[in-house]
Ligand SMILES: [Zn+2]
């Protein structure tokens with residue numbers, strides 16, 4: 001499987017909680033559970049997937065709560081939004097810009113941040129295009145290791 005170099009979810013949970021507190025956001029049981037999920041962000045879920053995962057434990061949770069919390073965390077730079085045109089997926093484990101690999105067969109999203117050269121790319125753009133890069137969204141489409149075996 002793709003190398004899993006996750007940041008400690010407990011560390012991310014505490015960081016997000018602190019940021020919400022500092023920004024004056026309300027801390028509710030729903031929010032805590034959502035932050036807990038986002039801290040690991042297994043598989044880079046979208047809002048609906050987060051909602052479905054939480055609804056089992058919290059039948060009264062609303063999709064609006066999910067979106068509001070995601071927006072707040074995004075403003076604070078604590079969650080990375082992967083904007084896939086009509087669908088956004090989220091990474092609260094690594095909130096900074098990093099490449100993603102999307103399998104077109106199983107639709108899973110993997111981290112591609114072990115590849116080198118991103119820093120060089122940013123620098124090259126700044127030098128050759130005189131463009132100051134603040135963030136990037138790099139997405140590679142293809143087949144994951146598991147699907148390569150299924151398809152071939
Ligand atoms: Zn796949």
Ligand SMILES: [Zn+2]
Nearest residue numbers: 091094110111
């Ligand atoms: Zn990611």
